[in-house]
Amino acid sequence: MTIPSTASLGFLPRSDGSASFSQGRTSVIASVNGPMEVRIRDELPQEAYIEVIVRPAIGVTGTREKYLESRLLSALKPIILRSNHPRTLIQIVVQVVQSAGSEDNAITTLLLLAPSLNAAVLALLDAGVPLKSVLSATTVAFLKGSGKLIVEPELEDLKKAASKHVLAFTSAGLLGFVESEGEFEYEDFERVVEAGRNVCSAGREGDDNDTKMDTGGQGVGELMRKVVREKVEKDLRWRA
Amino acid sequence: MPRELEPSTSEKTFVLEALKQKLRIDGRDFESFRGLELSFGEDYGLADVQLGKTRVLARVSAEVAKPFSDRPFDGIFQITTELGPMASPAFETGRQTEQEVLLARLIEKAIRRSGAIDTESLCIVAGQKCWQVRVDVHFLHHDGGLVDASCIAVVAALQHFRRPDVSVEGEKIIIHTLTERVPVPLSILHVPICVTYSFYHGGEISLVDATLQEEQLRDGDMTITLNKFGEVCQIAKAGGLPIGALALLQCARVALVKVQEITAFIQKRLEEDQTLRTRRDNLLESTAENPR
Numbered sequence: 001m002t003i004p005s006t007a008s009l010g011f012l013p014r015s016d017g018s019a020s021f022s023q024g025r026t027s028v029i030a031s032v033n034g035p036m037e038v039r040i041r042d043e044l045p046q047e048a049y050i051e052v053i054v055r056p057a058i059g060v061t062g063t064r065e066k067y068l069e070s071r072l073l074s075a076l077k078p079i080i081l082r083s084n085h086p087r088t089l090i091q092i093v094v095q096v097v098q099s100a101g102s103e104d105n106a107i108t109t110l111l112l113l114a115p116s117l118n119a120a121v122l123a124l125l126d127a128g129v130p131l132k133s134v135l136s137a138t139t140v141a142f143l144k145g146s147g148k149l150i151v152e153p154e155l156e157d158l159k160k161a162a163s164k165h166v167l168a169f170t171s172a173g174l175l176g177f178v179e180s181e182g183e184f185e186y187e188d189f190e191r192v193v194e195a196g197r198n199v200c201s202a203g204r205e206g207d208d209n210d211t212k213m214d215t216g217g218q219g220v221g222e223l224m225r226k227v228v229r230e231k232v233e234k235d236l237r238w239r240a
Numbered sequence: 241m242p243r244e245l246e247p248s249t250s251e252k253t254f255v256l257e258a259l260k261q262k263l264r265i266d267g268r269d270f271e272s273f274r275g276l277e278l279s280f281g282e283d284y285g286l287a288d289v290q291l292g293k294t295r296v297l298a299r300v301s302a303e304v305a306k307p308f309s310d311r312p313f314d315g316i317f318q319i320t321t322e323l324g325p326m327a328s329p330a331f332e333t334g335r336q337t338e339q340e341v342l343l344a345r346l347i348e349k350a351i352r353r354s355g356a357i358d359t360e361s362l363c364i365v366a367g368q369k370c371w372q373v374r375v376d377v378h379f380l381h382h383d384g385g386l387v388d389a390s391c392i393a394v395v396a397a398l399q400h401f402r403r404p405d406v407s408v409e410g411e412k413i414i415i416h417t418l419t420e421r422v423p424v425p426l427s428i429l430h431v432p433i434c435v436t437y438s439f440y441h442g443g444e445i446s447l448v449d450a451t452l453q454e455e456q457l458r459d460g461d462m463t464i465t466l467n468k469f470g471e472v473c474q475i476a477k478a479g480g481l482p483i484g485a486l487a488l489l490q491c492a493r494v495a496l497v498k499v500q501e502i503t504a505f506i507q508k509r510l511e512e513d514q515t516l517r518t519r520r521d522n523l524l525e526s527t528a529e530n531p532r
Contacts, residue, residue: 033325058301
């Protein structure tokens with residue numbers, strides 16, 4: 001039984017942008033503030049300083065959170081048009097609400113990465129921070145024996161997997177971020193990328209949903225597009 | 241890091257003048273709370289409290305640890321509160337402000353030191369193994385009343401939490417997973433609830449559950465913690481305007497009514513969640529499918 005992914009936008013009125021994203025049993029909230037005043041030691045003369053803070057559901061910030069912060073920063077930094085806001089700070093806070101398993105290990109950490117990235121991108125969109133493109137991320141597990149791919153795997157699937165991949169694609173279908181763990185061949189990796197691209201693609205405006213039905217529900221890209229569209233429609237209803 | 245915006249002079253005069261005429265900006269009367277919302281997560285021990293716009297998340301977790309050497313028969317119970325930039329951009333990570341320290345101490349005093357949890361029941365093997373129960377409080381949105389909201393979140397999460405069952409056979413300790421044996425709730429002795437009063441105009445006016453704007457304009461504040469039996473767990477008044485003894489008694493009397501309402505509300509939500517879970521779990525178990 002798979003739990004469908006859900007997302008929502010703009011529910012924290014104090015922050016400039018906020019979003020929540022849940023995938024399987026993992027659920028995170030992200031908020032974005034900025035562009036705003038920056039500490040002098042972080043100030044960059046030609047571009048905005050990007051800060052990512054990850055807060056764990058249980059316990060205090062440790063190496064796991066620092067790892068997630070650095071991964072998110074490397075994924076988000078290139079897509080933000082930083083030179084539009086020199087000498088400012090754009091602060092992204094990701095709060096983990098629920099993670100997939102009770103134990104802390106590499107697998108549960110990896111499962112946090114895709115939802116955090118999706119929530120952060122949605123929050124950036126909600127905050128109106130200028131972006132070059134929109135990323136949507138997913139997790140793919142590769143099983144060695146059967147060569148089977150599992151997109152958006154559960155914790156149990158990942159434990160059996162030979163390699164695990166977190167991939168993020170831009171809305172144009174370009175690969176924007178990869179984090180892989182385990183052993184795999186180059187051909188397998190190509191299949192993994194293809195499977196990830198299918199799920200992450202946003203679909204075209206006015207695309208019929210019937211064609212997507214047989215793949216089983218909604219992809220991440222479509223879900224993100226849907227929530228943003230709903231938010232925009234709601235915000236601009238006064239113009240109708 | 242931007243500082244918290246202070247209310248302008250005209251805002252200040254408006255709010256204070258309105259209070260003189262027995263009016264609050266959001267139209268509440270002086271002794272009423274904002275709308276309270278409480279929901280529980282998929283996991284045991286995750287409570288999401290919304291008090292007006294203020295939103296607080298409390299998360300309870302338990303693990304096996306070694307008890308403190310001076311208290312071999314007691315389990316460990318901790319509450320951590322950390323104000324992050326998600327609640328308000330004025331809060332920085334990694335640096336504790338005075339407000340944060342006061343908040344953490346108040347919650348600690350209200351819940352842990354008032355003996356809300358029976359720590360002796362957390363002991364597994366005296367001096368060797370015990371449960372370490374920790375509550376992490378996450379502030380998502382700050383619009384005043386952080387103490388009241390986080391206190392409600394913590395006690396609700398503690399009541400919702402279930403820890404894995406344990407059996408001891410001689411030297412061996414077996415921790416049963418949540419699916420193996422029905423998990424056990426924590427033994428909670430009483431449910432303390434905080435009510436914060438804000439004072440204006442030399443103590444003539446006292447407000448319950450101030451918003452952020454009202455908090456910024458107040459002359460003094462006081463937090464009373466009570467349980468539904470009317471036992472006072474603590475009174476905290478860190479500076480500010482001096483308050484007469486009679487006014488304090490009056491505050492405590494009003495607070496008791498509020499505490500009883502809130503406790504009943506939490507209880508109602510817990511029961512709703514419980515019936516939902518039983519129904520769902522029973523449906524899950526009653527499949528006719530055989531393993532193939």
